[in-house]
Amino acid sequence: MSVTLEMLGTGNAFSKRFFNNNALVFQDGFTLMVDCGITAPLALYQTGRTFADIDGVLITHLHADHIGGLEELAFQMKFVHKRLIPLYVPETLTETLWENSLRAGLEQDDFNSLHHYFQVIPLRETEICSITPNLQVEIVQTQHIPGKRSYSLFINKTVFYSADAQFSRELIEEVYYTRGCRAILHDCQLQQPAVVHAGLAQLLTLPDEIQQSVYLMHYDDIMPEFEGKTGSMTFIKQHELITLG
Numbered sequence: 001m002s003v004t005l006e007m008l009g010t011g012n013a014f015s016k017r018f019f020n021n022n023a024l025v026f027q028d029g030f031t032l033m034v035d036c037g038i039t040a041p042l043a044l045y046q047t048g049r050t051f052a053d054i055d056g057v058l059i060t061h062l063h064a065d066h067i068g069g070l071e072e073l074a075f076q077m078k079f080v081h082k083r084l085i086p087l088y089v090p091e092t093l094t095e096t097l098w099e100n101s102l103r104a105g106l107e108q109d110d111f112n113s114l115h116h117y118f119q120v121i122p123l124r125e126t127e128i129c130s131i132t133p134n135l136q137v138e139i140v141q142t143q144h145i146p147g148k149r150s151y152s153l154f155i156n157k158t159v160f161y162s163a164d165a166q167f168s169r170e171l172i173e174e175v176y177y178t179r180g181c182r183a184i185l186h187d188c189q190l191q192q193p194a195v196v197h198a199g200l201a202q203l204l205t206l207p208d209e210i211q212q213s214v215y216l217m218h219y220d221d222i223m224p225e226f227e228g229k230t231g232s233m234t235f236i237k238q239h240e241l242i243t244l245g
């Protein structure tokens, strides 16, 4: 079952050229936003869309380049578009997302929880969540920042989306050989040393057959210097529509 995906941005947290690494996934007439960072509202605007075009939002972890646009999304859905869209969020992050991030801006007399702004759908590891008949996601906890929970995604079982994750050969081999994923969207830090993200040098040690399935995202602003230097891996670009799976 294939899905169509468009990156709203492909840059790292500090990128001034490529926007935050957030995606749109299209299936069955449903548009899912995967992460909603600080730059998501502007990136969406630049595609000619508004938040009215978003049917659901999924969060991988709680860094601002992945959740910084949620306050605007919540306010716009509540007061402008008057819709309660699903928020797919790892169950372990739900409380912290509200208490330590969104509450300060969103809380007011009548609206004092995440549930006043979204249909909160908790995601749990090993459970497949059906978003539409032909769009399923499964989260898997991956290593990113010590002491901080962060999740990668399987989309329709065969597309792996790392979000933010350190390099793990074991994980990528499992994703490719055991899970059979033939589309692996992986964050890629170009500047050394790569500590909390996968580094290009590390990803280049993967076998060529795996590299052919790897799309690089969440990269530094110096990406153009690395065109042609990524082995068999491909930089995914903002606003490119790609069909995967």
Ligand SMILES: O=c1ccn([C@@H]2O[C@@H]3COP(=O)(O)O[C@H]3[C@H]2O)c(=O)[nH]1
Residues within 6 Å of the ligand: 012, 013, 063, 064, 065, 145, 164, 196
């Ligand atoms: O222990 C840390 C924590 C954070 N950082 C930086 O802050 C950024 C936060 O967003 P990000 O996860 O996309 O990328 C992170 C890194 O660029 C870091 O280098 N080491």
Ligand SMILES: [Zn+2]
Residues within 6 Å of the ligand: 012, 013, 021, 063, 065, 066, 164, 218
């Ligand atoms: Zn990030």
Ligand SMILES: [Zn+2]
Residues within 6 Å of the ligand: 061, 063, 144, 164
């Ligand atoms: Zn992060």
